[in-house]
Amino acid sequence: MFDGSLPEIGEVAALSDAALIDAAGGWGRVEAAACARKQAAMAEIFVRRTGLDAGERELWWVDPEAGVAAELAAALNVSTGMALHLTHRGVALRDRLPKVAELFHSGSISDLLVRAIVWRTYLIEDPDAMANVDAALAEQVVTWGPLSAKKTEQAIDALVERFDPGALRRSRDSSQYRDVTFGSPSDEAGCTSMWARLLTGDAKVLEQRVNEIAGSVCDADPRTLGERRSEALTALADGLTELACQCGDAECAAAGRRRTSPTSTVVHVIADADTVSAAQVASATDTAPAFVIGGGILPSSLLAATLERATSRQVRHPGVDASPETRYRPSAGLAAFVRCRDLTCRWPGCDKPADVCDLDHTVPYPLGPTHASNLKCLCRFHHLLKTFCGWLDQQLPDGNVVWTAPTGHTYITRPGSAELFASLCRSTGKLALPEPRTIAQSTGDRGAMMPKRRHTRV
Structure with a gap:
């Protein structure tokens, strides 16, 4: 794919205008072909993991579909929902639109166009109609030329209307949600x-x-x-x-x-003491921004309006020599520190706000103590995924977490406050804890304890 026929970044400054246009178009085709291969790989592992006889696993809260989506999300550094969208698109190309997929694999059509095709045809239920639409799209799509998004949708809808009018009506009905x-x-x-x-x-x-x-x-x-x-x-x-x-x-x-x-x-806003002081006196001092848990960055210039209605509480770093707490549930002070340090769920690619996450003992209690070096935020879904689906995690004193997937791939997540409130990421002390694999071996197969759904995902 990278065969040297297209210019690299360092070469573009020397190109003519026409050559630059050719380069942009060429790399666009490479981008589409690479995207097609990525989605094909995602579809293959998805079908492989979920196509087996799942039995009772279909009622697991973290069922095979959710499990493989989370694993792909970690590999791509995207959210689980985004990984699932990409994977379903790959499966649709593989199983429903093989002729369109061939054009995608060759780089002849873009990912944006593929998204529109998959979305506008997903309610076709008749296999023969689906095959006819796939063939007609593959024949016509390369002749459409530049079209606006609306005109592209209209062209796709025209083919769906031709071969399966009922699917188009269902699509229009579903769009009125x-x-x-x-x-x-x-x-x-x-x-x-x-x-x-x-x-x-x-x-x-x-x-x-x-x-x-x-x-x-x-x-x-x-x-x-x-x-x-x-x-x-x-x-x-x-x-x-x-x-x-x-x-x-x-x-x-x-x-x-x-x-x-x-x-x-209740809305949680985190800010350094200097930022709060400057906002209270309407100072123009260049201070660090605040952060709204679940909302994102709040410039210091906009903090004053929030402080008018706020109740302020000081969050203290527990220090490097803090003793473990003697109970499973952390104290209010320790819980506040962990949530402010992490800001979000600590799973790779997850941005669920810390204030709605569980506080997870990295090494399960009582093997692992209730201590800042052994606590992190995990949303309920990823908490269950860690507990029951073969993932291993190791927490470092600075709050970094090393995740090991069932396939052996490793990913490192940093606390959300690392760039904004670096003082919260100072070491909280190293604990003498068992190795993650030792813990996994001692707990054995925990699938039998997986919480169950009342209905399958379908």
Whole structure:
């Protein structure tokens, strides 16, 4: 694939404009071909692991499908959900769209186009119709030329309509789902986007209430309508019906409103003491940013508004000589330190917020003590995966965790605070603990204790 026929990075500056266009197109084809091979490998191990007679394992909470997805996620350094999406795409190409897959393998079509094809054809149930659509797509797709995303979908839908109209109707019906999602990779630090699909009537009611609350201040309020609408959504969540005006006029009736929340929702924000002090006095000092657990970076300039409603608690590093606690459940202080050090689940590629994770004893209690050097955050899914599915883990005094997969591959995860709050990652002391393989051998086959689903994944 890298046969020297395409220019390397160090060579591009000397190329003509035409040669640069040729290079971009050539490497695009290489990228598509590499992506096709990656997904084919993922599909092969997925089918191999899940195609066997699973028996009772289909009722395991961490069933074979979830287990192999987590293993692939660690290898690719992506989330388990992303790994599962990629794997299912590879399986669809292998089993449902072999002719399209051939074009993908040769680099003739892009991964973006393949995604659209897999998505728009996934509700075709008739094997003959699926084969006809696959053949027609392979014949026509290379002739389409540059198309917008919408036109690409329309071209695919036209072929689906031709061979299996029922699948297209099912696809259109399924696209009308309702959902609310928070966050996007393109979000700027300190802000989180929200996307929602609502029933039209519900959306109209929400729009009216947001506009009413946004309009509850005087005309001199310095915020834009968009900023007030944004704050109105938060006010609704707090059970409020008005905003406090920020005009600065002592005579304004809306300026004296106090923001009180009847709810018990807790948001955890971590910040250095210097950052908090600077925010409290509105100092322009260049201080480190804060971090919202489950939300991401919060620039120090935006911290002051959060502090107005915050209850501050000091998180202390336990030190290198701290004694283990004498019980299974860690104290509030130790638990707070571990969650602030880790910030997220410590599984490779997982970003589940630490405040909704379990506190896992790396070496199971009582063989392993309740101590900062033996505790880490794991979401419930990955906690079960570690316990029952053959993974081994070793925790180092600085909070790093070395994971060993069932295949023998190793991955290292660093605490989430390593770059933001390095002081939390100072050594918490080395413990005399048994080796991970010794622990695994002593516990034997634990599959019999795996929590069960009431229904299979299907």
